[in-house]
Amino acid sequence: xxxxxxSHIADFKRAxxxxxxxxxxxxxxxxxxxxxMERFLSLGLPVRKAENWRYFDLTxxxxxxxxxxxxxxxxxxxxIDEAAVPGLEAPRLVFVNGRFxxxxxxxxxxxxxxxCESLHQRLLDGDDTINRLGLDLADGDAFDQLNxxxxxxxxxxxxxxxxxxxxxxxxxxxxxxxxxxxxxxRLVIRxxxxxxxxxxxxxxxxxxxxxxxxxxxxxLADDARxxxxxxxxxxxxxVHVSRxxxxxxxxxxxxxxxxxxxxxxxxELLATFTSEGGHVEYKNVQLAGEGQIHDTLTLFDHAxxxxxxxxxxxxxxxxxxxxxxxxxxxxxxxxxxxxxRQKADSLILDRSAEANAKPELEIYADDVQCAHGATVxxxxxxxxxxxxxxxxxxxxxxxxxxxAFIAELCESVExxxxxxxxxxxxxxxxxxxxxxxxxxxx
Amino acid sequence: xxQMLDIKxxxxxxxxxTILKGLDLKIKPGEVHAIMGPxxxxxxxxxxxxxxxxAYEVTKGKxxxxxxxxxxxxxxxxxxxGVFLGFxxxxxxxxxxNLNFLRTTLNAQRRLxxxxxxxxxxxxxxxxxxxxxxxxxxxxxxxxxxxGFSGGEKxxxxxxxxxxxxxxxxxxxxxxxxxxxxxxKVVSDGINALRGADRAILLITHYQRLLDYVKPDHVxxxxxxxxxxxxxxxxxxxxxxxxxxxxx
Ligand SMILES: Nc1ncnc2c1ncn2[C@@H]1O[C@H](COP(=O)(O)OP(=O)(O)O)[C@@H](O)[C@H]1O
Ligand SMILES: [Mg+2]
Numbered sequence: 001x002x003x004x005x006x007s008h009i010a011d012f013k014r015a016x017x018x019x020x021x022x023x024x025x026x027x028x029x030x031x032x033x034x035x036x037m038e039r040f041l042s043l044g045l046p047v048r049k050a051e052n053w054r055y056f057d058l059t060x061x062x063x064x065x066x067x068x069x070x071x072x073x074x075x076x077x078x079x080i081d082e083a084a085v086p087g088l089e090a091p092r093l094v095f096v097n098g099r100f101x102x103x104x105x106x107x108x109x110x111x112x113x114x115x116c117e118s119l120h121q122r123l124l125d126g127d128d129t130i131n132r133l134g135l136d137l138a139d140g141d142a143f144d145q146l147n148x149x150x151x152x153x154x155x156x157x158x159x160x161x162x163x164x165x166x167x168x169x170x171x172x173x174x175x176x177x178x179x180x181x182x183x184x185x186r187l188v189i190r191x192x193x194x195x196x197x198x199x200x201x202x203x204x205x206x207x208x209x210x211x212x213x214x215x216x217x218x219x220l221a222d223d224a225r226x227x228x229x230x231x232x233x234x235x236x237x238x239v240h241v242s243r244x245x246x247x248x249x250x251x252x253x254x255x256x257x258x259x260x261x262x263x264x265x266x267x268e269l270l271a272t273f274t275s276e277g278g279h280v281e282y283k284n285v286q287l288a289g290e291g292q293i294h295d296t297l298t299l300f301d302h303a304x305x306x307x308x309x310x311x312x313x314x315x316x317x318x319x320x321x322x323x324x325x326x327x328x329x330x331x332x333x334x335x336x337x338x339x340x341r342q343k344a345d346s347l348i349l350d351r352s353a354e355a356n357a358k359p360e361l362e363i364y365a366d367d368v369q370c371a372h373g374a375t376v377x378x379x380x381x382x383x384x385x386x387x388x389x390x391x392x393x394x395x396x397x398x399x400x401x402x403x404a405f406i407a408e409l410c411e412s413v414e415x416x417x418x419x420x421x422x423x424x425x426x427x428x429x430x431x432x433x434x435x436x437x438x439x440x441x442x
Numbered sequence: 443x444x445q446m447l448d449i450k451x452x453x454x455x456x457x458x459x460t461i462l463k464g465l466d467l468k469i470k471p472g473e474v475h476a477i478m479g480p481x482x483x484x485x486x487x488x489x490x491x492x493x494x495x496x497a498y499e500v501t502k503g504k505x506x507x508x509x510x511x512x513x514x515x516x517x518x519x520x521x522x523x524g525v526f527l528g529f530x531x532x533x534x535x536x537x538x539x540n541l542n543f544l545r546t547t548l549n550a551q552r553r554l555x556x557x558x559x560x561x562x563x564x565x566x567x568x569x570x571x572x573x574x575x576x577x578x579x580x581x582x583x584x585x586x587x588x589x590g591f592s593g594g595e596k597x598x599x600x601x602x603x604x605x606x607x608x609x610x611x612x613x614x615x616x617x618x619x620x621x622x623x624x625x626x627k628v629v630s631d632g633i634n635a636l637r638g639a640d641r642a643i644l645l646i647t648h649y650q651r652l653l654d655y656v657k658p659d660h661v662x663x664x665x666x667x668x669x670x671x672x673x674x675x676x677x678x679x680x681x682x683x684x685x686x687x688x689x690x
Contacts, residue, residue: 342453386533388517388542389493390603391551396518400546404537407452 006380009044010060013037013180015067016149022070023152024123025130032136036148043142055324055356056295057264060239066182068150073097076172080104082170083204085231088422089415090200092169093155098183098212099177100153113163114197119154119186133188134217143241147184147215154186161192161221168198168415173232175205175212187216191224198230202419203242205261207235212262214242220251224277228255229418231425234261236292241266250277256413257423259294259295260429266295268335273335276306283413284313285406285422287429288321288353298327302335305365309339314406315346317353318433324356327372333364342372347405349398349434364396399430446471446508446642447492453502454484454491454667455621460501461487463667465500469611469642476645476653476678479664480686485646486530488651489615489617492644494520495528507611521547522554524610526603527618530646532596535587540599543587544569544606551607571603574662577628593620601632615642618652630655663689 004057005013016037023033045061046053075096084092093116094101100118104249110116122130137149159165168358175181191197203212212234220226234240240262246253248271259265271280280300288294300309315323325344346355357374379401387397413419447469448467453463469475479485491498492505494517505512512520535543541636549559560568573583576598587606588596597617604612633643633656645658653661653675661677662669663686669675673688681689 380532380533381533385497385517386529386535387493387543388548389495389521389529390547390607391518391521391554392547393516393518393550396546396550400538400543401535407537407655 005041006044006062008065009041011065013041015065017055019068019070019150023150024120025151026126028131028153029123031142032374033149033151036145037135039138040142040145040149042222043145052235052297052326055253055293055322055326056266057293058239060209060263061211064180064209066180068152068182068184068359069097069099069178071100072099073176073178075101075104077104079174079176080172083174083202084170085200085202085417085421086334087420088170088415090168090365092170092172092310095153095171095173095183095185097178097181098153098185110169111165111167114160114165115154115156115158116169118344119188120152122156123152129280135186136146136186137242142292143213143243144215147186147213150182150184151186152184152351154188157187157189157197159191159195159197159224162194163192164194164196168200171199171201173201173203173212173214175208175210175238177206178208178210181208181210183210183212183214185212185214187214188217189226190391191218191220193221194223195221196225197227198415199226201230203230203232203234203240203261205234207237209237210235211239212241216242218244218246218253220246220248220253222250224249224251226252227414227415229422230255230405231421232257232259232261232265232266232267233425236261236263236289238262239412240265242266244270246271247274248272248274248278248280252281254281255298256289256409256422258285258425260289260425262292262294264293266297268297270299271308272301273304276304278307280309281292282309282311282411285409285426286313286315286323286373287426287433288315289318289429289433290320290435292321294321294323295323300328300329300340302331302338302340304403305334305336305338307335307338309341310327311342312409313344314409315355316402316405317346317348317355317437319350320352322354322356324358325374326358327359328360328362329370329372331361331363331365331368331370335365336367338365338368338370340368340370344372344374345405346376347379347402348376349402393433398434403427411423444509445469446509447644448506449503450505451493451503452488452500452505454487455499455501455641456487456497461667462491464503465664465668467662471642471643472639472660473643473657474637474643476658476661477664477669478645478647478661478678478681481648483664484667485664486615489527489530489613489646492613493517493525493620499624518550519554522551526607526609526612527616528604528612530602530615530619532588532600534589536589538587539581540585540587541569544603548607562608569602569606573602574630576601576605577625578602594622594625597621598625598629601629604636608636609643610640611642613646615646617645618647618649627655641648650678653678
């Protein structure tokens with residue numbers, strides 16, 4: 001029987017063939033790309049029936065072709081300044097429309113104790129260490145394969161043993177005037193023994209119908225600390241899929257995230273503990289407006305004893321939006337004394353919103369502490385009236401209560417400029433939400 | 443003299459039925475009125491209706507406040523025009539500090555009235571002064587609104603809000619219940635401080651006790667959704683002695 005390749009798959013193939021000659025790297029890399037593309041073609045995009053994808057919507061990826069930018073896009077420093085975290089004293093690394101921009105980045109301000117180079121440059125240089133970075137995600141799904149096939153842009157950051165970097169690094173990804181653009185980005189971050197680093201990411205864009213496919217591979221040796229913050233503020237027509245693969249020893253990995261952007265936006269955090277004493281802390285605030293679908297998926301593999309993990313999710317859903325939290329904790333047989341906690345709370349501002357929470361504990365060890373809780377609630381009429389009776393309009397009252405719902409998470413974010421940016425991002429969202437009810441429009 | 447509040451033939455219904463059944467009440471500026479009545483007689487319903495709680499539907503009647511149709515205004519507009527409701531059961535709002543709540547609400551009212559918002563320093567000075575008078579510590583002012591407060595603390599907190607907001611018409615729904623005698627004095631002082639020629643206070647209470655400290659000009663008995671008797675302060679004492687049944 002002949003099966004016809006769906007047109008969107010053919011589109012990705014065409015994009016690959018067109019961009020191919022421009023991709024950096026030698027023959028060996030070319031072989032890896034081709035294989036990844038083959039795997040992508042046979043896997044196809046995930047379908048709704050797949051358990052992990054049941055709440056998501058990939059229709060925008062099927063409806064239109066997306067291809068990488070072949071020329072270096074331009075953006076002004078003013079655009080980056082506007083996107084970046086106000087008041088954060090940090091060297092910036094900047095991507096515009098999926099391409100690393102050396103001119104907009106502060107390469108000469110990077111701390112000289114670390115190595116940080118654009119992946120593109122490393123591939124161009126024919127760097128023979130590149131094979132050891134584990135770029136080939138042979139077991140991965142369609143997004144991993146696409147990302148590998150189109151591998152061209154990203155960063156490789158190495159923080160050597162014992163190096164503690166005080167100053168954060170700021171990563172800004174800007175998408176602008178980019179209908180049909182695909183940004184397949186790959187970050188590789190390797191933290192040596194006792195190394196410390198802070199990263200502040202801002203992913204931002206206009207209303208382009210674009211596709212961001214961001215994969216971050218992180219390894220932490222014992223006693224390392226990596227503290228990350230991420231603002232995902234892309235436009236309401238963009239498809240966003242980001243996936244963090246984290247492997248850690250007796251180390252600390254933290255990610256605090258706020259997400260308001262994307263038509264379909266999905267965040268995955270996949271963490272594997274490889275030696276005793278590891279801790280992962282994940283905080284995620286999601287604000288979804290009309291027509292948006294937000295997914296958060298985590299998989300924490302407690303493969304060894306005495307590791308701890310903490311996940312806190314707060315979702316706010318306005319009229320006609322959908323958001324889900326799927327959090328799986330796997331505690332393997334040897335992983336005694338695991339302490340894994342998960343809390344997912346959603347607030348729906350309108351009955352037409354759909355909040356899904358699917359905590360999943362799979363536990364094979366007997367001496368562990370695992371807890372999860374999930375709630376979905378609405379704003380309290382009593383609280384709203386109390387605020388109204390004190391002089392706040394219905395909109396203002398809602399904004400106060402939504403802010404209260406997410407305040408605790410936002411306020412725990414460090415450093416201060418990023419915390420303020422999170423709060424400001426939430427307020428920007430609240431200026432536009434909840435969408436006005438008809439009687440309020442007058 | 444013109445009325446501050448003029449309630450005519452007010453009927454109010456909730457889902458389960460009609461609670462206020464033809465209530466009339468006139469309050470002039472400068473006056474303090476007390477409404478007393480047995481549990482379930484509709485006192486809180488009257489208070490909630492005047493503040494504009496959407497759960498209470500006015501099915502008949504008219505309420506004029508400072509010459510304006512009060513019922514046509516949204517709750518927040520009523521607040522900005524000087525109507526304040528002290529809740530019988532103040533609401534807890536986790537995640538919003540008392541100070542932030544007060545400043546946000548006060549400035550929202552000022553904005554609606556076309557006034558400049560108070561700057562941080564001026565506001566803090568005001569809040570500190572009022573809180574101190576009512577025995578509410580700055581530590582409590584920094585905590586989430588009413589969260590973990592005792593019944594008495596919640597009532598004092600209502601009075602701090604009232605003092606800062608400085609309303610024209612204060613409707614105080616059982617502000618005295620749950621207070622010990624010392625707290626009652628403090629709260630009474632707070633209420634008395636609000637008395638003035640261009641203001642009015644409507645005290646809703648169950649007990650005569652509060653009226654020893656805040657002397658009302660008029661006392662009304664509310665029974666089954668109507669005012670069945672009105673009189674001077676002596677009526678409160680009579681109620682206390684003989685009970686609602688005999689008096690009403
Ligand atoms: N929101 C409400 N929902 C249902 N019943 C109510 C509500 N508010 C008041 N009632 C009922 O209406 C009647 C009057 O209540 P209320 O005004 O609270 O009386 P009071 O304050 O005088 O004790 C009572 O029978 C009470 O149970
Ligand atoms: Mg009552």
